[in-house]
Amino acid sequence: MEGKLYGVGVGPGEAELMTIKAKRILDQVPIIAVPVKSIGEDSTALNIIKEIIDIKEKEILEVEFSMDKNKEKREASRKNAINLIKDKLKEGKDIAMITLGDVSIYSTYMYINNSIKEAGYLTEIIPGITSFSAIAAKAQISLAEGNETLAIIPAVKDNTNLAEIFRSYDNVVMMKAAGSIKNINQCLEENFKDYSALVASKCGFEDEYIGKVDLERENSYFTTMIIKKGGTK
Amino acid sequence: MEGKLYGVGVGPGEAELMTIKAKRILDQVPIIAVPVKSIGEDSTALNIIKEIIDIKEKEILEVEFSMDKNKEKREASRKNAINLIKDKLKEGKDIAMITLGDVSIYSTYMYINNSIKEAGYLTEIIPGITSFSAIAAKAQISLAEGNETLAIIPAVKDNTNLAEIFRSYDNVVMMKAAGSIKNINQCLEENFKDYSALVASKCGFEDEYIGKVDLERENSYFTTMIIKKGGTK
Numbered sequence: 258m259e260g261k262l263y264g265v266g267v268g269p270g271e272a273e274l275m276t277i278k279a280k281r282i283l284d285q286v287p288i289i290a291v292p293v294k295s296i297g298e299d300s301t302a303l304n305i306i307k308e309i310i311d312i313k314e315k316e317i318l319e320v321e322f323s324m325d326k327n328k329e330k331r332e333a334s335r336k337n338a339i340n341l342i343k344d345k346l347k348e349g350k351d352i353a354m355i356t357l358g359d360v361s362i363y364s365t366y367m368y369i370n371n372s373i374k375e376a377g378y379l380t381e382i383i384p385g386i387t388s389f390s391a392i393a394a395k396a397q398i399s400l401a402e403g404n405e406t407l408a409i410i411p412a413v414k415d416n417t418n419l420a421e422i423f424r425s426y427d428n429v430v431m432m433k434a435a436g437s438i439k440n441i442n443q444c445l446e447e448n449f450k451d452y453s454a455l456v457a458s459k460c461g462f463e464d465e466y467i468g469k470v471d472l473e474r475e476n477s478y479f480t481t482m483i484i485k486k487g488g489t490k
Numbered sequence: 491m492e493g494k495l496y497g498v499g500v501g502p503g504e505a506e507l508m509t510i511k512a513k514r515i516l517d518q519v520p521i522i523a524v525p526v527k528s529i530g531e532d533s534t535a536l537n538i539i540k541e542i543i544d545i546k547e548k549e550i551l552e553v554e555f556s557m558d559k560n561k562e563k564r565e566a567s568r569k570n571a572i573n574l575i576k577d578k579l580k581e582g583k584d585i586a587m588i589t590l591g592d593v594s595i596y597s598t599y600m601y602i603n604n605s606i607k608e609a610g611y612l613t614e615i616i617p618g619i620t621s622f623s624a625i626a627a628k629a630q631i632s633l634a635e636g637n638e639t640l641a642i643i644p645a646v647k648d649n650t651n652l653a654e655i656f657r658s659y660d661n662v663v664m665m666k667a668a669g670s671i672k673n674i675n676q677c678l679e680e681n682f683k684d685y686s687a688l689v690a691s692k693c694g695f696e697d698e699y700i701g702k703v704d705l706e707r708e709n710s711y712f713t714t715m716i717i718k719k720g721g722t723k
Contacts, residue, residue: 266623273511276501276619277542280510309510359619361626361633362640370630382627386509386592386617390499393594394615397603400594407595407642408659409634425658426641 266385270461272308290354499618503694505541523587
């Protein structure tokens with residue numbers, strides 16, 4: 258019988274924030290697929306599960322998702338990833354591909370899932386704690402209450418819509434915000450005195466920062482801003 | 491020494507979708523606080539944890555959050571809840587208050603947390619899997635990819651902003667949507683032929699429904715719609 262592919266969200270960084278189901282699946286599969294930008298690269302998701310899962314007896318299958326500017330190279334890399342996985346599934350082995358945070362929010366896993374599913378294999382997705390839920394928990398603030406609305410926005414490339422977003426939504430989670438903090442802060446200071454902004458960098462890791470905007474600070478790629486109308490309560 | 495209050499997200503319905511941390515905290519506290527609309531009411535959150543946590547030796551503290559139309563009655567009920575919790579904390583007992591899904595997304599727990607924290611007690615929040623992550627996982631769709639945006643919107647009371655929301659966001663999660671499915675569907679059919687809509691009712695429970703819009707169907711209070719530009723991939 259052919260193997261099954263699981264997409265497993267391992268949560269935002271703290272190993273204990275994995276679900277019981279994620280742990281069970283990772284304990285039971287013989288192969289753990291680890292998405293990397295280039296083979297041999299250190300994987301944050303793998304480091305997280307190592308704290309809880311015994312991977313000694315498992316096959317770790319590095320799966321390259323090239324971020325090359327050349328589209329053909331990126332597509333060739335994805336095709337190769339899918340073929341690697343298919344070969345193992347054909348051998349009857351179950352595979353769990355791990356992904357940081359939740360699988361449905363900005364994860365490249367969905368592309369693999371759809372291709373494998375369309376090829377007729379069984380697939381299953383195990384959701385994970387999102388970075389924004391973990392940050393809100395750490396900071397002890399809500400993301401939305403009562404009838405409030407919430408917008409989840411990835412890295413802002415330009416500043417044109419920013420004021421409109423803040424005007425339309427009670428709360429805004431700005432993901433991959435490291436490069437945009439200055440713009441966002443300026444927009445808030447100029448237009449929205451009653452807003453509060455929280456910056457969270459590498460939440461759940463040893464070098465995490467959760468606090469006010471600090472324009473002097475060098476922030477990691479994993480930086481999120483939470484902006485709330487009327488301030489954080 | 492005074493006790494500590496934990497706010498624990500127990501996830502969307504499937505007991506195994508609790509985090510390892512949530513299980514550890516619930517295993518270790520002597521008191522589990524259960525928010526209810528009226529004393530004696532059946533609690534979905536309590537039913538979920540019962541599958542995994544041995545509650546025989548625990549004190550179950552029902553905490554009433556009145557939904558009475560009278561504001562004074564609602565406030566009196568909240569004050570009473572806070573006093574109940576404070577009394578136990580003063581006795582040096584740790585308490586975990588359970589909440590469905592994630593603690594930061596539309597949970598009444600935050601009100602309790604802030605009051606208890608302001609009164610000088612230790613508080614900690616354990617995030618949970620949100621209903622929309624669980625639904626996306628079950629339906630094997632993404633909520634946001636690449637540079638896409640995501641809006642989380644609670645029950646729509648009127649139809650005026652609906653088209654604008656769908657125009658501004660790549661993906662929209664409409665929570666507590668049971669009463670609005672007809673309006674939403676009409677708006678999509680009239681304005682957005684390239685959108686797809688998924689209805690999820692009681693995801694993770696035995697009587698779950700995840701599928702297309704069915705205007706004949708009676709949906710539960712726990713109904714969510716996921717609307718994606720260009721259809722679900």
